[in-house]
Amino acid sequence: MVMMDGMIPTPTPPADPRDRGGALQPLLIVRDLIKHFPIKGTGGRAVRAVDGVSFEVRKGETLGVVGESGCGKSTLARLLLHLIRPNSGELVFDGDPVDEPHGISVSALRRQVQMVFQDSYSSLNPRMPVRDSVAFGPYVQDKPKAEARDIAVNMLAKVGLNPDQFGPRYPHELSGGQKQRVNIARALATGPRMVILDEPVSALDKSVEAQVLNLLRALKRQFNLTYVFISHDLNVVRYISDRVLVMYLGKIVELGPVDSIFSAPRHPYTQALLASRPSMDPSRRIDDPPVTGDPPNPIDPPPGCRFHTRCPHAQAVCSAQEPRLIESLADDRHIAACHMHDPESGHTMAVAGSA
Amino acid sequence: MSESAVLTTPPAAMEDQAAPATRVRGYWQSVGYRLRHDKVTCFFAFMVLLIILSAVFAPLLSPFDPYKESVIGRLKPFGWRNHILGTDELGRDMLSRILHGGRVSLLMGIVPVLIASCVGGMLGVVAGFMGGRVNTGIMRTMDVFYAFPSVLLAVAISGAMGGGMVNGMLALTLVFIPPMCRVAETATTQVRSLDFIEAARATGAGTFIIIRHHVLGNVLGPVFIYASSLVSVSILLASGLSFLGLGVRPPTADWGLMLSTLRQSIYVVPFVCALPGVAIFITSICFNLVSDGLRQAMDVRM
Structure with a gap:
């Protein structure tokens, strides 16, 4: 059902009519993004979750984002979709500033960027058959109901779920891997150009994780997507990313091509x-953790x-x-x-x- | 995880697809399934149905006119001259009056709860979904009503507006809106923080559409459970209001009112005088047990 690597002829990406800036224009430019969450009753103190982050996402690449828990990865993901509003900073999507008078609106951004969440259970409505969950996006974006449902059926097949068998089911009747496939179908149903994957495989067991990762790679090629892939799992990031961004306490500490980062880390x-x-080689086992202690308080x-x-x-x-x-x-x-x-x-x- | 290790895993999804082919069942279908297999709830649901039917068809079932008085037939015991359940202090047939009284009691039990569920439920959903100042505004207003004991509040409202059935219903509705609102608000707040709401927002859906498609379905369950448990409370409160003379006016047949007027004769025909109380007791017990069954069937984490 799912296309494996190599089964698709190597693409020269078909020209996307929505492509405005050309191949060299980064799909998303992030400049000095800041998000502080104020803490009530502390007189203006705030959790500095994302504190001045700038980077680019190039067209067609997978940008991996790694870092410890609490370093601001998920906040960054939500900021990129304007699910939470940044305190300051700028997003430029394909040459158009987001949420500014001469740029594109947030809703226009959301037609081109989608997100897959970590918790595959809570990201599906428990009272809705999964087919309807997938169809919801297209339906909201002005497709007639029948067409939205067709898209949903089609997308379910694309992520490797038999639409007749799984479409009418409710989330609690699916396994974790199946639910995450539905979430991917839901994100792709609106035809986005960029998908933000917030720890999409962290809650899955290893064999299912590999399946989902391969699915993501295949879909990326098929739909000519750009990924921002957030994870704390370095192996997964290495497997799927073209470039890697390392975050620490709300700031970027290192950014570079995946091979360069993994073979010659600088920071x-x-x-x-x-x-x-952990090393696979018993003779290279380490007893002392290389970093000790918790990260300092982001407040x-x-x-x-x-x-x-x-x-x-x-x-x-x-x-x-x-x-x-x-x-x-x-x-x-x-x-x-x-x-x-x-x-x-x-x-x-x-x-x-x-x- | 090296590249080759990943690529040698079996073709994606094959293992996934092998999940047991469970019967596909929606939430409400599974609730129905559990209810059908709960004998106690089925029995009391049947009782509730009987009570409702007897109230609806009271004019057909009553052997006598419930308002027909008789000077010689006052306060007679069970079975006196075809009056199966005896007569009251004005010689009216008790069976007919109990049957007719059920109409008022059920109306007073169900209508305020229905209205309060709609109004309070909507307020709660709005408060829970909007959060922030809207939430504070709505919920603190509700807390003001919470400060009064419910009976006192009902008595005060219907006392201020005057007796009568409509005013009584209005008073009960006002009493039930705050707790209803709180239940809906809690359920909404729980749902709101889940990722699927965020995902819906990420598709560009507006607040109204998200509430209609994603929130209401998840809030309906708790609201419905709570509403069903309020019915018996409402019946009791309504009877209480009538007992105090703040509900329906005589000579209307109503359980609370009958209890009130018959209580002076409790030493003359004790069993007859206890009848309205028994009716109230049985009705509210039946509603309560059905509500418990509903809660068990619906309160499932899926």
């Missing part, structure tokens, strides 16, 4: 994250580099000055926010680190 946090993966993030409280290479400059996201000399837009990669920072390891 000490990324290095620690990668080292914390009062540490000054300077936010990682300096846990960083093995921290020096005075790290707590004094916030590192810039520096593009490394050599290459392929692999950037890291670390003083060790900024020759002008005054960190004693700066030169060695950037080599």
Whole structure:
């Protein structure tokens, strides 16, 4: 039912009539996105969930977003769809600023961007047959009821569920993997160009996880999609992503091509994250966790580099000055926010680190 | 997870598809299924049906005119001259009066609850879904009504507006709106925080459409359960109002009112005088047990 990798002829992506900026225009540009959640009764203190994040999502790529729990990954996902409003910052979708007079509206954005949620159970209405859940999107976006239902049936088949068998079922009659397939069908039913996947496989067991990941890859090719793939699972991100964005406490610490990040991580946090993966090789087992302790409280993030409280290479400059996201000399837009990669920072390891 | 490891997994979905082919059943169908298999609830539902039917067809079933008085036939015991259940203090046939009284009691029991469910339910859904200031505004207003004991509130309202059946219903409706609203608000708040509402919003659906398609279906259950449990409360309160002279006016046949006028004669014909109370008791017990059964059948986490 589901198309496996390789069964689809390699595509030259068909020209999407909605493509306005051309292939080189990033599909989504995020600039200085900030979201603080105020805490009542503390006199203006706030959880700084996303605190000045800028990046681009290129057309047709999969951008992986990794980070510890509570680093702002899910907040970022919701901000990208304007499900919560940012305090400040700018989204530019295919050249059009979002929610600004001369750009596109939020509802226009939502016709082109969709989201798959982590909790496959709570993201389906328990009182609605799954077919109707899938048909809801097209129906809301001005399709007649019959047509919306046809789209739903079609989409269910595309995600590998027999529409006659599964369409009339209710969510509680499906397994976790099946529910997540329905969620993917629901997200794709409105024909989006970009899909934000917020930990789509984290709640699934390993074999189902692999199936769903392969399904996502196949669908991406078939519908010419762009993914923002959020996960805490480094292996999954490595498998599916083209580029990876590493977040720590509401900020980007490193961003680069997946191979470059995984083979030569630059930021000490990324290095620690990668080292914390259990090794398959018994001789390389580690006893001490590479990063200890919990991340600092996002209400009062540490000054300077936010990682300096846990960083093995921290020096005075790290707590004094916030590192810039520096593009490394050599290459392929692999950037890291670390003083060790900024020759002008005054960190004693700066030169060695950037080599 | 290496690339090759993933690609050697069986073709996607094959394992998934093998899930047991359960009978596809909607929520309401499964509720119906559980109800049919609950003998106690079925029995009391049948009783409720009997009570309702006897009230509806009271004019046909009554052996005598419930308002026909008789000077010589006052306060007679069971079975006196074809008066199966005896006569009251004005010589009116008790069986006919009990049957007719059921009409008022059921009306007073069901109509206020229905209206309160609609009004309170809508208010609660709006408060729960909107949140923020709207929620605070609506719910704090409801809390003001909560501050009074329900009986006192009903008595105060119908006392202020004067007696009569319509005013009594109005008073009961006002008493039931706040708790109804709170139940709907709680259910809505629970649903609102779930991802499928967020997903619906992500498709660009407006508030009204989301409420209609995604919220109402999930709130209906709790509201319905609560409403069914309020019916017996409403019957009791209505009888109480009539007993105090704030409900229907004499000579209308009503259980509460009959209890009130017959209570002076309790030493003369005790069983006859207790009849309206027995009727109230049985009716409210039956409604209560049906409501319990409904709760059991509907309160399922799926």
